[in-house]
Amino acid sequence: MLSLVVILILSYLVGSIPGSVWVGQLMYGIDVRRYGSGNAGATNVFRVLGWKAGILATVVDLGKGLLAAGVIATLRIDDLPSGFAYWHIETVVRLMAGIAAVLGHMFPVWAGFRGGKGVNTSAGVLLALTPVTTLITAAVFVVVLLISRYVSLASIVAAIAFPSTVAIRKYVFGIESLDASLLVFGVVLAVIVIWAHRSNIRRLLSGTENRVRTFRPARG
Ligand code: G3P
Numbered sequence: 001m002l003s004l005v006v007i008l009i010l011s012y013l014v015g016s017i018p019g020s021v022w023v024g025q026l027m028y029g030i031d032v033r034r035y036g037s038g039n040a041g042a043t044n045v046f047r048v049l050g051w052k053a054g055i056l057a058t059v060v061d062l063g064k065g066l067l068a069a070g071v072i073a074t075l076r077i078d079d080l081p082s083g084f085a086y087w088h089i090e091t092v093v094r095l096m097a098g099i100a101a102v103l104g105h106m107f108p109v110w111a112g113f114r115g116g117k118g119v120n121t122s123a124g125v126l127l128a129l130t131p132v133t134t135l136i137t138a139a140v141f142v143v144v145l146l147i148s149r150y151v152s153l154a155s156i157v158a159a160i161a162f163p164s165t166v167a168i169r170k171y172v173f174g175i176e177s178l179d180a181s182l183l184v185f186g187v188v189l190a191v192i193v194i195w196a197h198r199s200n201i202r203r204l205l206s207g208t209e210n211r212v213r214t215f216r217p218a219r220g
Pocket of ligand 1: 037038039041043044117118119120151152153155156200210
């Protein structure tokens with residue numbers, strides 16, 4: 001179990017790297033959490049600081065998930081059981097590492113435990129595990145975003161779309177290589193991401209949510 005604990009701690013620490021906060025502070029001298037939606041996420045960096053900073057924050061957040069689930073979780077695991085009856089232990093460890101990274105992103109030890117909503121970091125985790133399902137989910141995100149111009153709504157729908165797509169691909173199209181643990185952890189990630197969007201849901205319901213309008217800096 002020691003290596004699992006080490007993997008989870010490392011993943012949490014990597015997930016805690018506050019890309020959005022550091023991009024704002026180091027490159028522009030501001031804390032994005034004091035502007036726009038107040039969220040320490042790439043969407044708010046796009047909104048407050050423009051597309052260059054937004055892309056950088058997106059890459060950092062995606063990279064954290066990829067690093068945790070794609071690299072850290074593959075560190076030598078020599079003290080774990082060889083597998084469960086229905087789930088592959090390697091996939092489960094990668095998903096656990098991914099969730100540790102997402103929780104790090106949301107509650108970053110390096111930034112006062114005030115982080116983002118975990119969408120890009122989740123996407124990085126899932127990209128490392130099932131790229132095709134993740135790209136289908138990303139397409140759903142883009143379609144909802146283009147139609148609604150709400151990033152939050154697109155994120156919530158994508159969070160639901162991922163486990164749904166796993167289920168359809170696995171049980172309707174019979175893609176055996178998709179581990180059932182992806183479905184279970186996909187639901188867990190969806191619950192985490194939707195919970196993180198509770199203030200957005202309130203704004204969506206009251207008609208006051210921010211729509212994507214422009215990529216020009218709109219600080220304040
Ligand atoms: O990934 C976060 C996004 O869905 C919403 O961000 O800044 O509009 O709350 P924001």
